[in-house]
Amino acid sequence: MQHRNIAFIGAGNMAGAIVAGLVEGGYPAGLISVCAPSASHRDALAERYGVHSSSDNAACAASADVVVLAVKPQLMAEVCGALRSQVDFSGKLVLSIAAGVTVERFCALLGEQLNIVRIMPNTPSLVGKGMSGLYAPAYVSQQDRDFTAALMESVGKICWVDDEHGINQVIAAAGSAPAYFFLFMEAMQQEMERQGFPADKARLLVQQAASGAAALVEASPEVSLGTLRERVTSKGGTTAEALNVMNEQKLPEIVARAMQAAIARAQDMEQQF
Numbered sequence: 001m002q003h004r005n006i007a008f009i010g011a012g013n014m015a016g017a018i019v020a021g022l023v024e025g026g027y028p029a030g031l032i033s034v035c036a037p038s039a040s041h042r043d044a045l046a047e048r049y050g051v052h053s054s055s056d057n058a059a060c061a062a063s064a065d066v067v068v069l070a071v072k073p074q075l076m077a078e079v080c081g082a083l084r085s086q087v088d089f090s091g092k093l094v095l096s097i098a099a100g101v102t103v104e105r106f107c108a109l110l111g112e113q114l115n116i117v118r119i120m121p122n123t124p125s126l127v128g129k130g131m132s133g134l135y136a137p138a139y140v141s142q143q144d145r146d147f148t149a150a151l152m153e154s155v156g157k158i159c160w161v162d163d164e165h166g167i168n169q170v171i172a173a174a175g176s177a178p179a180y181f182f183l184f185m186e187a188m189q190q191e192m193e194r195q196g197f198p199a200d201k202a203r204l205l206v207q208q209a210a211s212g213a214a215a216l217v218e219a220s221p222e223v224s225l226g227t228l229r230e231r232v233t234s235k236g237g238t239t240a241e242a243l244n245v246m247n248e249q250k251l252p253e254i255v256a257r258a259m260q261a262a263i264a265r266a267q268d269m270e271q272q273f
C-alpha cells in the first residue's frame with residue numbers, strides 16, 4: 001500500500017489498536033505520530049511500536065498528510081476547534097473513527113468540502129482481525145478512498161457503506177460488538193467458576209470454544225449460521241436444552257434490542273456532539 005505521514009489525534013484504546021495493527025502489519029512506524037495530552041498512553045505506544053509521540057496536536061496534524069481523529073465524541077468539537085485555528089486542512093485527508101459525529105459536523109468544525117472519510121473500526125484491529133465500516137462523501141477522491149481502504153485492510157476487513165447512517169449500523173454489528181461477545185464469554189467463564197473450575201481453565205474452555213466457533217464460521221462461508229448451530233444440536237441432547245433456555249429468555253430479541261439501542265445512541269450523539 002501507499003505510505004503517507006499519519007497523525008493520530010488521541011492515543012487511547014482504539015487508536016492504539018489501529019497503530020499496533022498497522023506497525024505489526026509492516027506500516028513504517030516512522031511515518032506515524034500519536035498525540036494526546038497525557039504522556040502515559042502515547043509514550044507506551046511510542047516505546048512499544050516505535051511511533052512518534054507528542055502532546056502538540058496542531059504540530060502533528062500540520063506535518064501529516066493524514067489526520068486520524070481518535071478522541072471521544074464529546075471532545076471532538078473542542079479538539080477540532082483548536083486544530084482549525086492552527087492547521088490548514090486543504091490537501092489533507094481527515095479520517096474520523098468517532099461514533100456519532102457526522103461529516104456535516106466535521107465540515108462545520110474544520111472547513112467545508114473537508115476531505116474526510118468516516119471509519120467505524122473495532123478493537124480486534126489490534127490483532128489484525130478488525131472489522132471497519134467506511135463512509136465518504138461523494139466528492140472524496142478515489143485515491144483517498146483507496147488509501148483509507150488499504151489502511152484499514154491492513155488491520156482487518158472493511159465494508160463501505162453508501163449512506164452515512166450505515167456507519168451507525170456498523171457500530172451495532174461490529175464497532176460495539178466485541179463487547180457483546182466479551183459479555184457472553186464473561187458470563188460463561190463465571191458459570192464455569194461457579195461449577196468449580198479454576199479461572200484459567202474456565203477461560204481457556206470459553207475462549208477456545210469462541211475462537212473455534214468463529215474460525216468455523218469463517219471457514220464455511222457457504223453454510224448458514226443456523227445450519228452450523230443445528231450441527232451442534234443433537235435431538236434430545238444437551239445443546240438443545242441450553243438453547244431452549246436461551247430462546248425462552250428471548251435471547252434473539254434481546255440481541256436485536258441491544259443493537260437497536262446502539263444505533264439509537266449513535267443518532268442521539270449526532271444531535272449532541
Ligand SMILES: NC(=O)C1=CN([C@@H]2O[C@H](COP(=O)(O)OP(=O)(O)OC[C@H]3O[C@@H](n4cnc5c(N)ncnc54)[C@H](O)[C@@H]3O)[C@@H](O)[C@H]2O)C=CC1
Binds near residue numbers: 010013014097123175
Ligand atoms: N474503543 C472502541 O472499541 C471504539 C472506539 N471508537 C471511537 O474511537 C474514539 C476513541 O475511543 P477510545 O479509544 O475508546 O477512547 P479512549 O478514552 O481510550 O481514548 C481517547 C484518547 O484521546 C486522548 N485525548 C483526550 N483529550 C485529548 C485532546 N485534547 N487532544 C488529543 N487527544 C486527547 C486521550 O488521552 C486518549 O488517549 C471515540 O470517538 C470512539 O467513538 C470507534 C470504534 C470502536
Ligand SMILES: O=C(O)[C@@H]1CCC=N1
Binds near residue numbers: 175176
Ligand atoms: O462505545 C462506543 O461509543 C464506541 C463506539 C463503538 C465502540 N465503542
